[in-house]
């Protein structure tokens with residue numbers, strides 16, 4: 001299965017999804033708000049593909065063919081003929097609802113509309129459209145070209161056919177899917193990582209343990225490939241804060257209340273790797 005894919009948002013996740021889909025033969029339209037952001041996304045894709053070529057994982061021809069299948073744009077209307085749209089804009093309900101409201105107007109009646117949200121209930125995003133049965137969560141992981149998991153999320157009204165299309169897409173681009181049957185905030189994976197990160201940050205901010213030792217405990221004690229604080233730096237302190245806030249808003253469960261340190265870091269611009277400073281310096 002390969003067809004026409006539109007990816008909305010050319011940031012870390014959107015460009016990664018565009019890349020793996022193009023490698024699997026999809027014709028991809030990659031949309032962001034500013035041309036320079038689109039260009040940066042496509043540059044990132046080239047850099048990633050070059051790395052795979054250097055490691056002899058793919059040929060130069062295949063890399064060039066994948067880039068040639070991607071068209072960058074600032075026009076949302078370019079999504080009009082897509083079979084599948086994957087939204088990967090900021091993790092804010094209002095931003096995502098705006099995009100889905102517009103997609104509902106623009107896209108053909110058979111298009112499947114997917115969101116890469118990490119924590120916002122798909123049902124709330126789908127409610128911005130007149131076709132909630134066609135809306136589904138496809139939660140990919142960062143970096144998309146390396147991470148094998150896709151968490152498929154059923155919204156309250158997602159149809160079986162929509163879920164099947166999303167599964168065929170994700171498996172077709174090389175991912176293994178798990179299905180989240182009930183549309184809870186944070187789904188399965190973000191619930192788990194948020195609970196771990198919140199507790200990790202509380203332990204660090206109360207002086208119980210250093211970030212280095214906490215991450216070492218998770219790596220050597222639990223066999224995690226990466227500690228939760230290094231993971232937060234990679235994902236983005238702001239992204240984790242938003243995700244945790246959304247889960248807390250939905251559940252009113254105090255264990256998800258964002259710790260003060262996480263809030264202050266985000267306010268100060270210590271966002272992790274992307275800003276050069278998070279729990280670690282880069």
Ligand SMILES: NC(=O)c1ccc[n+]([C@@H]2O[C@H](COP(=O)([O-])OP(=O)(O)OC[C@H]3O[C@@H](n4cnc5c(N)ncnc54)[C@H](O)[C@@H]3O)[C@@H](O)[C@H]2O)c1
Nearest residue numbers: 009011012013014032033088089090091116117118142235
């Ligand atoms: N970063 C991660 O590790 C990760 C993992 C899984 C899921 N997610 C989710 O994926 C989504 C995107 O995350 P990201 O890390 O790629 O964020 P990012 O900040 O790197 O990229 C978001 C992009 O969306 C663009 N954007 C905003 N509004 C737009 C619109 N209306 N149309 C087109 N583009 C628009 C922004 O300009 C930006 O380039 C979020 O929902 C996030 O929660 C992130």
